[in-house]
Amino acid sequence: MDDLLSRRLCPSPQAVETALGAETVILHLGNDTYYGLDAVGTRIWSGLKDGAGLPAIRDRIAGEFAVDPARVEADMRRFLHDLLAHDLVQDG
Amino acid sequence: MTLASPDVATPSAPAGAPLPIAGLEGWTVQRATALPPSEPLWSDGQGTSSHRIPGEAEALLLRTEDLAAAAVSLPSRSILLVDLGGGTDLADQWLADQVAPRLLSHLGHLVVHAAALRAQGGGAVLLAAPSRRGKSTLAAFLRREGWPLLGDDAAVIRPEEASVSAVYPRLRLRRDSWRRLHPGDGTPAALGDKVSLPPGPAVAEAPLAALFALAEGPACRADPLSPAEACMELVRNGYALDPTDRERAALRLHQSAAVANAVPAFRLSYPHDYARLPELRDLLRAALA
Numbered sequence: 001m002d003d004l005l006s007r008r009l010c011p012s013p014q015a016v017e018t019a020l021g022a023e024t025v026i027l028h029l030g031n032d033t034y035y036g037l038d039a040v041g042t043r044i045w046s047g048l049k050d051g052a053g054l055p056a057i058r059d060r061i062a063g064e065f066a067v068d069p070a071r072v073e074a075d076m077r078r079f080l081h082d083l084l085a086h087d088l089v090q091d092g
Numbered sequence: 093m094t095l096a097s098p099d100v101a102t103p104s105a106p107a108g109a110p111l112p113i114a115g116l117e118g119w120t121v122q123r124a125t126a127l128p129p130s131e132p133l134w135s136d137g138q139g140t141s142s143h144r145i146p147g148e149a150e151a152l153l154l155r156t157e158d159l160a161a162a163a164v165s166l167p168s169r170s171i172l173l174v175d176l177g178g179g180t181d182l183a184d185q186w187l188a189d190q191v192a193p194r195l196l197s198h199l200g201h202l203v204v205h206a207a208a209l210r211a212q213g214g215g216a217v218l219l220a221a222p223s224r225r226g227k228s229t230l231a232a233f234l235r236r237e238g239w240p241l242l243g244d245d246a247a248v249i250r251p252e253e254a255s256v257s258a259v260y261p262r263l264r265l266r267r268d269s270w271r272r273l274h275p276g277d278g279t280p281a282a283l284g285d286k287v288s289l290p291p292g293p294a295v296a297e298a299p300l301a302a303l304f305a306l307a308e309g310p311a312c313r314a315d316p317l318s319p320a321e322a323c324m325e326l327v328r329n330g331y332a333l334d335p336t337d338r339e340r341a342a343l344r345l346h347q348s349a350a351v352a353n354a355v356p357a358f359r360l361s362y363p364h365d366y367a368r369l370p371e372l373r374d375l376l377r378a379a380l381a
Contacts (some may be wrong), residue, residue, distance in 0.1 A: 018349035023320035027345045029338040036320045055168040
């Protein structure tokens with residue numbers, strides 16, 4: 001199986017979002033459930049919408065928040081697994 | 093379409109009665125003894141479900157098992173109300189409690205499961221929570237303390253003005269809550285397991301000062317919510333006639349976000365203890381100060 005970060009993920013067409021300051025709320029229209037994203041989650045989501053690759057998103061966040069890329073990547077993997085589990089993203 | 097055709101229903105009156113709820117002017121209600129055929133769309137898992145009516149555009153059916161059902165036709169602005177065993181009075185109450193808020197939501201309003209009261213200073217507070225979380229008990233206590241009540245169950249929020257009104261003015265309390273809050277008073281007329289009280293001085297609409305999402309907890313606390321958290325509370329407590337309708341779900345999300353961005357919000361946690369209600373009043377006042 002390909003490594004998660006090598007995949008090209010994009011938001012599911014079932015996902016509708018709204019921005020609230022630095023945070024985002026996403027509604028999954030298929031199952032009427034909703035999710036809150038914090039500031040970092042919002043940055044990742046924004047990158048996915050822009051079509052950026054996951055390594056590029058990781059590096060951008062690490063630079064913006066002055067955090068070790070390995071730590072960002074670990075958090076990103078957990079976050080992306082959550083998004084996949086809830087059908088909020090799909091392979092593009 | 094005509095939901096009242098004789099082959100699917102038997103209205104008890106020749107003409108529909110007006111539905112006396114703001115925002116639903118022109119809508120009529122007819123009692124019937126049978127329902128049109130329908131196909132399920134959604135269920136809350138607790139006995140209430142939404143259905144489509146095959147062959148009828150813009151017609152939906154809402155039913156609560158053993159209580160009542162309503163076939164709603166948007167083109168003819170008519171509702172067929174069928175008693176499913178709860179009795180006529182409870183069916184009427186269900187129409188106001190369950191159908192009217194969902195219908196208003198379907199028509200584009202943001203309608204939230206919440207009590208609304210006017211606080212000192214004129215602004216309204218929303219106490220949002222699902223059923224049986226204590227909204228009416230807290231609202232009744234605050235009303236007794238002099239806070240004018242807009243309504244105790246369903247509130248319409250206008251995101252453009254950040255104002256709030258009740259779907260209809262009322263206060264219904266469980267009998268035990270009534271006795272605890274009004275010891276020594278006679279028990280008012282009851283419908284089902286709740287007593288009904290007049291809401292007091294009418295307050296039609298007020299600017300929304302703050303949202304409080306009610307939660308159970310070991311201590312009385314009011315914790316600020318971020319706009320995203322407040323938005324999710326509004327969505328969680330929102331009404332929908334057809335929760336599978338994607339366009340309307342997206343609209344509710346954006347309406348909720350507009351309100352959450354404009355109004356301070358708090359999670360009001362407390363134990364179920366009548367003796368702690370004054371603490372909640374003080375927390376509300378402090379949050380509004």
